Amino acid sequence: MTRGDTTELAAALRQWRERLTPADVGLPAGPRRRTPGLRREEVARLAGVSVDYVVRLEQDRGPHPSTSVLGALARALRLSSAETGHLFDLAGVTLPGPGRVIDVVRPSVLRLLDRMQDLPAMLIDARKTLLAWNPLADALVGDISAIPRERRNLLWMRFGPDGHQGRGPVLDEDGGRERLDRSAVADARAALARYPHDAVLRDLVDELSRSSERFAGLWAERPVEDHRVDRKSYDLPGIGRITLDCDALEVPDDGQVLIVYSAAPGSPDAEKLDLLRVVGLQSV
Known part of the structure; x- marks a missing residue:
């Protein structure tokens, strides 16, 4: 060989x-x-x-x-x-080296994701590309596997002209999108500073800057943020608006993040999450 x-x-x-x-x-x-x-x-x-x-x-x-x-x-x-x-x-291809985003997933992280059956969860890399997800994440976001591989990216799904694939954008808990838009662009800027030689990330930023006036305007403002816990709202067919806690768990050394969504026990959103487990998984 x-x-x-x-x-x-x-x-x-x-x-x-x-x-x-x-x-x-x-x-x-x-x-x-x-x-x-x-x-x-x-x-x-x-x-x-x-x-x-x-x-x-x-x-x-x-x-x-x-x-x-x-x-x-x-x-x-x-x-x-x-x-x-x-x-x-x-x-005959070299694995990504220093200065480039790691998009190879550890088997142990995939096993952990497999065990998460009651909560929506997804794994993203520093480009915000969806690397892996569980069935409940499919039910929450939409059929991710139906999205072309090069468009399975949270930045593109938020700002790209065809990004929503039939679903509206993820909203803040008050129903707005300004804060989350700014946070997403801040994350992209931080990623590009950390991985300056990653051509895929650079191309993504350039393409969104050309195709999205909203992204280009925020990019020019150079937002900087640091966050790990958030609350996000989704409008789901047959369920309505559901607002969930969103925790970002870092995978050490890989620059990847495991995003897990949950709701406080006994809350109306927890009841909607229970419904999503039944209704949403039937359509995935």
Whole structure:
């Protein structure tokens, strides 16, 4: 095996896919399966790529995968840190280094997310890109896997021209959006200062500056904030407005954040969250 070995890459991708079960990645088992492991369609959906792309990679006739695609495949296949490094080596791609955002997720963090079944939770990187999420986060935000992989980003979902995917923007607890808009831009500025060599983050900021007058105006104001606990409101079909506590838990050394939503026991919002567990999960 050599670095950039596409034949071995194809074999490894097939083997990693076949060792997983739907339950391992939070998917329903569905009809009886003729072959072990996940279907290619399931890996494609989890990674945000086309089924044809996965097929071609596994048949050693695919395109040269980018860093972001390799990171998405590593997350979809629940690879360990060593396996992720091996995946990048087989593809002939260098893992992100200093000055660039880490979007490879630790398996232990994915296991923690899998255990969070009663509360909406999602993992984001320093670019605000959604790396992983549980079914209740899908119910709260919308079908995240249906959003194109390159648009699964909280900044884009807030400011991009097609960002809301049929859902309105996340609101402050008083129903406004000014404070959260400013906070999101402050986070983006802090991330770019921390990762000055990250081309993906720079391109995201440049694209939003061109396409969103709101983002460009706030960016020019250079807001600076520091926050870890927040309250956010969502308008949900069949449920109405729900306001939840939003805690941001940092993953040490990786620049990633696990966002967890909850409501005080016995509150009206806790009752709505209970309803979301029933109604929302049925449509996910």
